[in-house]
Structures are given as C-alpha cells and as structure tokens.
Amino acid sequence: MGRAPGAREAMRAATEGTWVILGASSPVARAFAREAGCGADLVLCGRDLDDLGRTAADLRVRRGRRVDVVPFDALDEASHKALAAHLEAMPAPLSVFLAFGSMPEQAEMDADPALAVKTIQANYGGAVSILQHLAPILERHGTGTVVALGSVAGDRGRLKNYVYGSAKAGLHAYLQGYRARMFRKGVKVLTVKPGFLDTGMTWSAGPLPMAMAPDAFAKAVMKAVRGKAEVVYVPWPWRWIMTIIRSVPEALFKKTNI
Amino acid sequence: MAWREMTLTGWGRVHQARSRAARPERLSELQRALKGAEGTVAGVGAGRSYGDVGLNGGGSALLTTRLDRFLSFDEATGELVAEPGVTWRDLLDTFLPRGYLAPVTPGTAFATLGGGVANDVHGKNQETAGSLGDHVNWLDILTASGEVVRASRDQNADMFRATVGGIGLTGIVTGISLTMARVPGNTALVHSRRLPDLDSTLAALMEPRPGQPYTVAWVDALAGGRELGRGILEAAGPADGFVPEKQAKSLAMPLDLPGFVLGKAGVRAFNALYWRRVSAAGSEARVPWRKFLYPLDAILHWNRMYGRQGFHQFQCVVPHAGGPYAIRRLLEAFGRAGRGSFLAVLKAMGRPGPGDLSFAMPGLTLAVDIPNRPGVEELLRELEHITLDAGGRVYLAKDSALTPDAFRAMYPDLPRFRETLRRWDPEGRFETDLARRLRIREGA
Numbered sequence: 001m002g003r004a005p006g007a008r009e010a011m012r013a014a015t016e017g018t019w020v021i022l023g024a025s026s027p028v029a030r031a032f033a034r035e036a037g038c039g040a041d042l043v044l045c046g047r048d049l050d051d052l053g054r055t056a057a058d059l060r061v062r063r064g065r066r067v068d069v070v071p072f073d074a075l076d077e078a079s080h081k082a083l084a085a086h087l088e089a090m091p092a093p094l095s096v097f098l099a100f101g102s103m104p105e106q107a108e109m110d111a112d113p114a115l116a117v118k119t120i121q122a123n124y125g126g127a128v129s130i131l132q133h134l135a136p137i138l139e140r141h142g143t144g145t146v147v148a149l150g151s152v153a154g155d156r157g158r159l160k161n162y163v164y165g166s167a168k169a170g171l172h173a174y175l176q177g178y179r180a181r182m183f184r185k186g187v188k189v190l191t192v193k194p195g196f197l198d199t200g201m202t203w204s205a206g207p208l209p210m211a212m213a214p215d216a217f218a219k220a221v222m223k224a225v226r227g228k229a230e231v232v233y234v235p236w237p238w239r240w241i242m243t244i245i246r247s248v249p250e251a252l253f254k255k256t257n258i
Numbered sequence: 259m260a261w262r263e264m265t266l267t268g269w270g271r272v273h274q275a276r277s278r279a280a281r282p283e284r285l286s287e288l289q290r291a292l293k294g295a296e297g298t299v300a301g302v303g304a305g306r307s308y309g310d311v312g313l314n315g316g317g318s319a320l321l322t323t324r325l326d327r328f329l330s331f332d333e334a335t336g337e338l339v340a341e342p343g344v345t346w347r348d349l350l351d352t353f354l355p356r357g358y359l360a361p362v363t364p365g366t367a368f369a370t371l372g373g374g375v376a377n378d379v380h381g382k383n384q385e386t387a388g389s390l391g392d393h394v395n396w397l398d399i400l401t402a403s404g405e406v407v408r409a410s411r412d413q414n415a416d417m418f419r420a421t422v423g424g425i426g427l428t429g430i431v432t433g434i435s436l437t438m439a440r441v442p443g444n445t446a447l448v449h450s451r452r453l454p455d456l457d458s459t460l461a462a463l464m465e466p467r468p469g470q471p472y473t474v475a476w477v478d479a480l481a482g483g484r485e486l487g488r489g490i491l492e493a494a495g496p497a498d499g500f501v502p503e504k505q506a507k508s509l510a511m512p513l514d515l516p517g518f519v520l521g522k523a524g525v526r527a528f529n530a531l532y533w534r535r536v537s538a539a540g541s542e543a544r545v546p547w548r549k550f551l552y553p554l555d556a557i558l559h560w561n562r563m564y565g566r567q568g569f570h571q572f573q574c575v576v577p578h579a580g581g582p583y584a585i586r587r588l589l590e591a592f593g594r595a596g597r598g599s600f601l602a603v604l605k606a607m608g609r610p611g612p613g614d615l616s617f618a619m620p621g622l623t624l625a626v627d628i629p630n631r632p633g634v635e636e637l638l639r640e641l642e643h644i645t646l647d648a649g650g651r652v653y654l655a656k657d658s659a660l661t662p663d664a665f666r667a668m669y670p671d672l673p674r675f676r677e678t679l680r681r682w683d684p685e686g687r688f689e690t691d692l693a694r695r696l697r698i699r700e701g702a
Contacts, residue, residue: 025283025284026283027283027324048284050285050286051284051285054285054327054329055327057328057329057330058328058329061328061329061330061338061352199283200260200281200283200287200324201260203260203262203280203281204260204261204262205262206262206263206264
C-alpha cells in the first residue's frame with residue numbers, strides 16, 4: 001500500500017497478464033498490441049469487429065497468445081460495463097492501452113455544435129467512463145499499467161483544433177488524479193502525448209516533420225511503460241516544442257493560425 | 259478516406275509519377291478508397307519495382323503497406339493466409355525461427371506479397387521451385403465492381419491466371435493463401451566457385467545439384483574477350499540447425515553518389531576484385547538465409563548509388579535452345595556500350611509461371627543494372643531485339659523501356675489476359691503507367 005510501482009513490477013506487468021487495447025483498430029494500437037502480445041494475453045476492443053477479428057488473427061499467428069475481441073464503443077456505457085465483466089475472467093494483472101478517439105475537422109464542429117459535444121464525449125467522456133469501470137479491477141490486482149494517449153493538442157488550445165484539444169486537456173487532468181488514485185494501489189498510469197504520427201489521421205496533411213511510424217511509436221511507448229516517467233512525449237522532441245508553444249503569451253497566441 | 263497528392267518513384271528512380279494517394283489501414287477503408295478514387299486506380303506496394311509498373315501518373319494510387327496482417331497459419335500444412343502489405347522480411351522474422359521459409363522470394367525482403375503476386379516474382383530457386391504463383395493456393399481480389407472475389411485454379415480460374423503476374427490490372431489483392439516451405443534451420447550451406455568464362459559459367463548453372471535448389475551466377479558484365487561471362491557460381495541448400503543470427507545493423511546510402519564513382523574504371527576494378535574474392539578451388543560457408551537471399555538489403559536506399567539520374571534494370575529470360583548464344587550476345591552488347599554496372603545476375607529457370615503474363619519460362623535469365631546516361635535507350639533497344647530474336651521475354655517488374663510491339667510478341671497469352679480484363683474490368687478502372695506504355699488494355 002502506498003508505494004510507487006517500481007521498475008520491476010512495471011516490467012512484470014508489461015510482460016505478463018492481460019493487455020486490454022481500447023480502440024484496437026487504430027494503427028498505433030495495432031502496433032502496440034504486437035509489442036504487448038510478446039508476453040501477455042490480449043483483449044482487443046473497438047467497433048469494427050471484422051477488422052478486430054483480422055488483427056486478432058494476426059496476433060495469434062505472430063505471438064501464439066490468447067486474443068479476445070470485445071465490442072466497445074466510447075459513446076455506449078453499456079459496452080464499458082460488459083467489457084469490465086469480460087476482463088474479470090482474464091489472467092491478472094490487467095494493463096490498459098487507451099487509444100480510441102476521433103478528430104473531426106474543427107470547421108465541421110464549428111458548423112455543428114452537436115458534433116463538438118459528441119467529440120468531447122468520444123475522446124474524454126468515453127475515456128473517463130471506461131477507466132472508472134476498470135478501476136476496481138486494477139486496484140484489486142494491485143499492479144499493472146494504464147497507458148492513455150493524450151495529445152500535444154491538449155497542451156494548448158488552438159484555433160485549428162480546440163474542441164479536440166480541450167477533450168485531451170480534460171483527459172490529461174483526469175489522468176493526473178487517476179494516477180494518484182492508482183498509485184496508492186501499485187498501478188502505474190502513463191500519459192503519452194503523441195506528436196505527429198504517420199497514420200491515416202495525418203495522411204492528408206502530407207509528409208509531416210518527424211512523423212513517427214506506428215511500430216516505432218509502439219516500441220517507444222513500451223519503453224516508457226518500463227521506465228520511470230509518468231508523462232511522456234513521443235517522439236520526445238515534442239516536449240520541448242510544447243514547452244515553447246505553451247510559453248507564448250495568450251495575447252500573441254490568439255493571433256496565430258496554428 | 260484521406261488522400262494525399264504525392265510523387266511515387268520506381269526503385270530505379272528513372273520513372274516518377276504524380277498521383278492522388280490513399281493508404282488504407284483496414285479492408286473497409288480500402289473498399290471505400292476504391293469507390294471514392296478519381297480516375298484510374300493502381301494498387302501500390304513497397305515501391306520496389308524498378309520501372310513504371312507500380313506508377314499511375316495523373317490517377318489514383320492505393321497503397322497497401324498498412325494492410326500487413328497474417329490471417330492464419332497452419333503449422334501442419336504450412337499454409338499461411340496474409341494481407342497484401344506483408345513483406346518477405348516479416349515472413350522471415352516471424353516464421354524462420356519456427357522452421358518455415360517463404361517458398362519463393364524476390365531479391366529484396368522489403369517487397370510486399372501483394373506486389374510479389376502482381377509480378378509473379380521468382381528467386382534463386384526458380385528452376386526447381388517455380389515462381390511465387392506456383393505456391394499460391396488462392397487469392398482474394400478487390401475487383402473493379404467493388405466486391406472481393408476469391409480466385410484459385412478451380413474457382414474463377416480466369417481471374418487467378420490474370421492476377422498472378424497481371425501487374426495489378428485485375429484489381430487489388432486483399433488476401434493471399436500461400437504454402438510456406440519447411441527448413442531444418444536458419445542458415446543455408448552456400449558453395450561458391452569461380453568460373454573463368456561464359457561456357458564454364460553456363461555449364462555450371464546447368465549441372466544437376468541435388469540438395470542445392472538455390473543457384474545463381476554473378477557475372478562480370480564488363481569483362482570481354484576470353485573473359486566474357488566469367489563469374490562466380492553460388493549454389494545453396496538448407497543447412498541443419500539454428501544458429502544465433504547476428505542482427506547486423508543496416509547501413510544506409512546517405513546521399514546520391516557522384517557519377518564518376520560508377521564510371522567505367524571504377525566498376526571494372528570492383529568487378530575484378532569481386533571475382534577474385536572467391537578462390538578458384540571454391541569455398542563453402544554457412545550463411546544466414548537473410549544474408550544469402552537479400553545481400554543488398556543490408557544497404558538501405560542502395561538505389562542512390564547510381565546518383566540522381568537513376569538506373570534501369572534490364573532482366574530477360576531466353577529459352578534454353580539458343581539461350582547460351584543469346585546470353586553471349588547480350589553480354590557483348592553490354593561490353594560494347596561499356597555500361598553494364600557492377601554485376602550481372604545469371605540464373606536458370608525451370609518452369610513457366612502460372613499467370614497469363616508470368617515472366618518465367620524454362621531457360622536462362624539475365625539481370626543487369628544500367629546507369630541512366632545518354633545513349634541508354636539505344637542499348638535497351640538492342641537488348642530488346644536480342645531477347646526477342648531468341649524467343650525470350652523482358653521482365654515487367656524491372657522494365658522501363660519495352661515497346662508495345664515487342665511486348666505483344668513476348669507475351670503470347672496477352673489475348674486471353676485482355677479477355678479476362680474485359681470481363682472483370684470493362685471500364686478500365688485499374689491502370690498503370692507501364693500498362694499505358696505497353697498498350698496492354700488496348701483491345702481489352
């Protein structure tokens with residue numbers, strides 16, 4: 001009780017038990033599952049069950065582990081409850097990789113307030129709900145890791161992406177408190193703030209500077225799972241980029257178009 | 259579906275094309291992308307084909323590299339089902355430790371299976387193992403109509419024949435069933451020997467070699483006169499036991515090499531040194547499959563070696579009857595032009611490929627890199643004529659210069675291929691720069 005999860009426990013949690021992958025159709029989640037599946041059983045969660053079935057097959061071939069597929073919808077709380085029930089029966093300890101989200105164009109949300117609210121629900125409300133549902137299991141196991149993908153967009157509200165950014169900012173704050181709660185039971189909570197990733201989300205923006213491929217991202221995140229830091233930027237230079245961006249005075253920042 | 263305007267480049271860097279590209283991450287996205295694609299469409303893999311076979315200038319390109327999952331593997335039969343973006347490297351990393359090797363592999367592990375099917379690729383074991391298509395049980399193909407169709411030798415057989423080696427014109431392969439080969443270890447036992455001239459090189463290539471299904475001769479394309487065709491023969495077979503494979507770090511070619519490095523004198527010197535590397539008496543070594551099958555993969559971006567202008571790779575196959583004479587004429591043409599680069603690769607082929615436009619036929623196949631310099635077109639034209647005279651054909655995966663007339667003469671099953679395209683893609687949805695250049699669809 002009351003002790004920080006040491007490196008050894010974190011390592012053990014990362015290499016055995018069960019990893020539940022929330023939003024497992026995304027390319028970074030798929031890549032992370034390949035890493036996590038090296039030593040743990042997997043539960044893939046999401047809406048596109050056909051796609052999850054293919055990923056599950058892939059992981060069984062590659063890793064030879066048990067891989068379950070469980071329907072999960074960030075906007076449907078009943079699915080959160082059902083997932084928690086399913087996870088009760090999986091090998092302990094439980095670790096969580098939270099990667100679901102949606103990022104509509106800001107202009108679309110400016111034209112449609114309901115879409116803005118739905119985006120908050122999907123990115124923030126859904127994350128809070130599932131993590132609240134999973135908390136008792138994590139606390140009971142008393143070890144394991146929760147990895148949640150935040151965003152550099154949550155570090156500062158921007159003209160081009162402020163609704164999504166605000167949801168991620170909320171998530172960052174939520175995870176701070178959740179970390180304090182889990183810390184008391186020996187569970188590590190890792191906030192990952194991705195910079196540019198080379199995925200479908202950024203494809204139409206053209207080649208972006210330092211854009212990281214999903215498998216490299218997954219490896220970096222797994223390294224962070226085994227490390228000491230609890231909030232990490234991947235790729236790491238974003239820590240310094242965001243330090244600069246955060247330090248721009250509001251009076252000036254509001255005039256920028258980024 | 260997200261789209262991006264981008265320039266795609268053949269591996270030889272001579273051909274480029276501007277396309278509107280999507281890179282779907284799920285099957286459903288691929289289907290949506292095909293539906294939403296403007297103009298003609300080409301499926302694109304890892305971009306390891308040399309010429310313009312994987313380009314579609316002014317049209318759409320659907321990149322399959324993110325569809326890279328294994329869908330099933332049967333340890334008992336070796337049957338693997340995979341998505342098209344899986345690479346040979348992935349096959350090696352995943353299955354070699356379990357004692358399975360891809361039955362056929364091209365010379366780079368970075369190529370995708372989808373691209374491999376579309377080009378019906380072959381490897382150093384073609385003589386006994388045939389081409390990739392010979393090991394494919396069935397294919398799932400996303401066709402022009404938007405539906406996914408399963409094709410095999412028994413089911414939609416016309417589609418199967420047209421897709422294997424069909425350079426992407428029938429649709430986009432979404433699933434591949436392939437039978438992996440069992441191997442007793444992760445290394446090959448490679449026997450190398452030095453051969454003084456073409457006759458001895460060809461004779462060595464044709465010797466029966468039980469237990470050594472992999473054979474390749476590296477020939478000095480610049481040696482002339484009595485030394486014409488001098489080379490090194492490598493014959494290999496699977497060796498027993500698993501040895502730790504040193505994870506050699508890849509080197510990368512950091513920038514384009516200036517032209518003089520690959521000038522005539524430099525290449526001559528390199529080739530002479532390479533030839534002398536192997537003793538006249540021959541040598542035997544246990545070599546990790548990775549190193550034996552993919553020697554150039556150790557240098558990332560090796561195509562930059564030829565500088566900004568890029569290079570062509572010429573590969574043809576000529577039937578055994580008259581083959582040695584044709585190979586001699588081809589090597590003499592390189593020698594005269596002084597343009598063959600490092601090493602020519604000479605192999606024997608044993609079986610025709612199963613596709614309408616499969617490259618393979620029993621005979622001898624020769625591959626040579628040719629730096630892109632003024633006058634290269636004349637040389638390529640001459641090589642085309644020699645090949646045609648000998649009743650051979652040029653490999654579309656490498657080609658960048660063939661003429662439509664020569665293509666028609668080299669690929670006698672073209673009418674049947676066109677008929678199949680008429681049935682499955684009457685509107686000509688799938689198209690590539692190579693197909694336009696060779697007028698493959700004309701009359702289809």
